[in-house]
Structure formats: structure tokens, C-alpha cells
Amino acid sequence: MIEDKILLTARYVEGDMNETERMGFEMRVQYELDLQEHLKDYNEIHQSLKIHLAPNQDDDLFRDTLYAFHKQPFVEEAKVGTLKPLFNWLTGVLATLLLVFLIWAPWRTNLYNQYADGRAMNISPSKGINNNDLENAALYYNQRNFYAAKPLLQKQYQANPKNAMLAYYYGNSLIETNNLDQARAILNPIYAGKSAFKYDAAYAIALSYLKNDRKQDTKIWLQKIPADAVQHKAAVQLINKL
Structure with missing residues (x-):
């Protein structure tokens, strides 16, 4: 989900990642345009706050100032002292950012991002499958690093072309990396079959059409999902928004 990517970007900029997470993020940001935008926006906001809070000081002083605000109890008026106007300004900035990022945010009009399947890839040992590769694929997939998982x-x-689980997750990774026609070619046989992934595939195909703004095709595939399917509620909501 989009909010997860914003938090991921914040953790990266703030240095709150281990080496593996950092390398994974840097790999993803090379290919994912929305991550590139989040990184650019976060850095600009970060720099703007630094300019206002400590215009002539180095980064250490900026971090110390933020830390002091974080640790300062609101009730200790005497300790707040002359910092109160600056604290009020910071509070206003953060409130504005929250409104922009969490309420008005233009990405909330992106239906694909709202309705994309964010479930984790769950695997179990299967005959004929390299489980080490599959575990690594699941790790990348669940980190939403689809370029590495693909x-x-x-x-x-x-x-193992007849394995519906593999086909479904591979098809989803193709959608996420914008290989839409190829994804549909992989997912269509799953829908035509009788596996547990039948309606997962139908929902994924619908989203693949949504991703390139083919709304009528999106509706057609969403309408194939029956009322007892897990995806039915989301499918009805999405149809009503198209």
C-alpha cells in the first residue's frame, strides 16, 4: 500500500534500516517511480524543516532540536520557554503535512494503489520446487520488491507451469512491474482452471486492466468474482468507483 511506501521512505532517509533493508530499498527505488517521488518529496520536506528550525546550524543541531521537542512534556511550561513559538510553528507544519499526505493526498485517487492485493506471499514446500529460491522470492515479494522477486x-x-500458486504470484509480479499483457497470459489459465487461486487470478487480471485505465475491461473481470469469494467486497467497491 502507498502509506507503507511512505513509511519505508521515511525509515530510509532517517537511517532506520539495517544493511539488507537499505540495499533492498535502493534496488527498488531504481525501478519504482512512486518510490522515487516519495524519496524526492520526503527529502524536500526534511530540508525545509531543517531550514526553518536551524537555518544556520549543522545537521547535528537540527537533530538535537527535534529530539528536544520530542522529549519535552507539554505540561512543563517553564522548560518550554522561548521554544514555544517555534514548537507551535512546527506543530502547524506537521498538521498541514498530515492533511496533505493523509487526507487530500492525490494518490488516493489512484484506484490501482488502493485496491492492489497487498497480501503476503505464503509458501509451503512442494515437490519439484527449489524452496530456497522460493523463500527468497517470497522475501522480496513481501517487501514489495517485485523487480527482485520476478x-x-x-x-x-x-x-512448474501447472503450479497455480507460482503462476499467480509470478503474474502479480509482472503486473507490478508493468508487464501487463504477459501477466494476463499467465493468469488467464488460472481463472479457467479450478484451483484455489481462480478468483485471485480474476481480481489480478481486473487490476491489470485498471492499471492502464481500461475501465470497461476492469469491470468485466470484477463481475466474474462471485459473492462468496474473498475478493468480492473489494470488487464491488471498485466497480462503484469506476
């Missing part, structure tokens, strides 16, 4: 899933899918 080649691992592709390898396993090509070795």
Missing part, C-alpha cells in the same frame, strides 16, 4: 518466480514458474 526473475526468481519466473524460473520456478517455467519449471
Whole structure:
């Protein structure tokens, strides 16, 4: 989800990632345009706050100032002292940012981001599957690093083309990396079959059409999802928004 990517970006900028997470983020940001935008916006906001809070000081003083605000109890008026106007200004800025990012935010009009399947990739040992590769694929997939997950899933899918689980997650990774026609070619046989992933595939195909703004095709596929399917509620909501 989009909010997860914003938090991920914040953790990266603030240095709150271990080495593996940092490398994974830097790999993703090379390919994911929305992460690039979040990184640019976050850095601009971060720099703007620094200019207002400590215009002539170095980064250490800026961090110390923020830390002092964070640790300062609101009830201790005497300790707040002359910092109160600055604190009020900071509070106003943060309130404005929250309104922009969480209420008005233009990405909330992006229906694909709202309705994309954010479930984790759950795996179980299967005959004929390289489980080490599959575990790595699941790790990347669940981190939403689809560019790293895709080649691992592709390898396993090509070795096991009748495995609906592999086909579904591989198809989803293709959608997330904008290989939409290829994704539909992988997902259509799943929908035509009788596996547990039948309606997952229908929902994914619908979202693949949504991603390139083919709303009528999106509706057609959403309408294939029956009332007892897990995806039905989301499908009805999305149809009403198209």
C-alpha cells in the first residue's frame, strides 16, 4: 500500500534500516517511480524543516532540536520557554503535512494503489520446487520488491507451469512491474482452471486492466468474482468507483 511506501521512505532517509533493508530499498527505488517521488518529496520536506528550525546550524543541531521537542512534556511550561513559538510553528507544519499526505493526498485517487492485493506471499514446500529460491522470492515479494522477486518466480514458474500458486504470484509480479499483457497470459489459465487461486487470478487480471485505465475491461473481470469469494467486497467497491 502507498502509506507503507511512505513509511519505508521515511525509515530510509532517517537511517532506520539495517544493511539488507537499505540495499533492498535502493534496488527498488531504481525501478519504482512512486518510490522515487516519495524519496524526492520526503527529502524536500526534511530540508525545509531543517531550514526553518536551524537555518544556520549543522545537521547535528537540527537533530538535537527535534529530539528536544520530542522529549519535552507539554505540561512543563517553564522548560518550554522561548521554544514555544517555534514548537507551535512546527506543530502547524506537521498538521498541514498530515492533511496533505493523509487526507487530500492525490494518490488516493489512484484506484490501482488502493485496491492492489497487498497480501503476503505464503509458501509451503512442494515437490519439484527449489524452496530456497522460493523463500527468497517470497522475501522480496513481501517487501514489495517485485523487480527482485520476478526473475526468481519466473524460473520456478517455467519449471512448474501447472503450479497455480507460482503462476499467480509470478503474474502479480509482472503486473507490478508493468508487464501487463504477459501477466494476463499467465493468469488467464488460472481463472479457467479450478484451483484455489481462480478468483485471485480474476481480481489480478481486473487490476491489470485498471492499471492502464481500461475501465470497461476492469469491470468485466470484477463481475466474474462471485459473492462468496474473498475478493468480492473489494470488487464491488471498485466497480462503484469506476
